Amino acid sequence: MKIGFIGLGNMATAIIGGMLRDEVVVQGSPLTAADIIGSAKTEATRTAQAEAFGIATTASNREVAAAADILVLAVKPVFFPEVIAEIRDAVDDDTLVVSIAAGLTLERIAALFGRDTNAMRLIRCMPNTPALVNAGCTAVCPGPGAAEADEAACVSLMESFGRAIVIPERLMDAASAVAGSSPAFVFMFIEALADGAVEAGMPRAQAYEFAASAVAGSAQLVLETGRHPGDLKDMVCSPGGTTIEGVKALEVRAFRAAAMEAVEACVAKARTL
């Protein structure tokens, strides 16, 4: 089983790092660095990722496409037309093509290959960078030409570095925002919480450790208990206590509306890609 990556940037390397961190079994055999081949635009990236992961790299996208059983398209959406034009006759009917691009529909990608979605083994995925530490959450949307075994292979690959959730295509832009992009918002939140603690006198490194641990622990509490986030918030707010003062400060600044608008902005942008 060969997995090919066209594009070895932030997201592809988070996936590769996640896959190689623990032993992943794909279709009965353990996946190793020797099973991965990738291409990137610049020599600097190819050398850096070959050294970081021990994977094979090449300047030729066609070589990756021809070698891969599962081909992950991990370039920016704007480069899809030129990359697919370059590789399309090197991708045969046996290749499972996985796109991780935001916004690009199954129909659009299949059209770039000059094929119909029914006649192509094509799956859209929306991963996120916590994949790098086995805490990813990937939306998986199989095209109509993908077999059940393709979906299962893709889900087990994505589960090798976190959760994988199968969703219909109409929800992919929302998933792109709430899973793909939201880590950026969460990192901003962690940074801001830590800045507040630094302002109150805490050393910077300790502030990041407290803020990140509190965010990770709170997320785990939501996932493991299944309780409503509002209930869990209420549990923290002692009557007449300190937390409710902080909650009010966030409400005054329209914190929740700002978070909703961030998701809406990502969805709106995805629809233009």
Ligand SMILES: NC(=O)C1=CN([C@@H]2O[C@H](COP(=O)(O)OP(=O)(O)OC[C@H]3O[C@@H](n4cnc5c(N)ncnc54)[C@H](OP(=O)(O)O)[C@@H]3O)[C@@H](O)[C@H]2O)C=CC1
């Ligand atoms: N970053 C994220 O958190 C997420 C990203 N995505 C999706 O992943 C995709 C990649 O994003 P991201 O990793 O952030 O982008 P990066 O800019 O970090 O990486 C893009 C990669 O594509 C390579 N590349 C550019 N042009 C070509 C080409 N013609 N042939 C081969 N390789 C090429 C670049 O090479 P070089 O390094 O040499 O310039 C680079 O390695 C996008 O479609 C995005 O929507 C999805 C979910 C989350």
Ligand SMILES: O=C(O)[C@@H]1CCC=N1
């Ligand atoms: O910013 C982007 O376009 C990509 C898609 C989701 C996360 N990063």
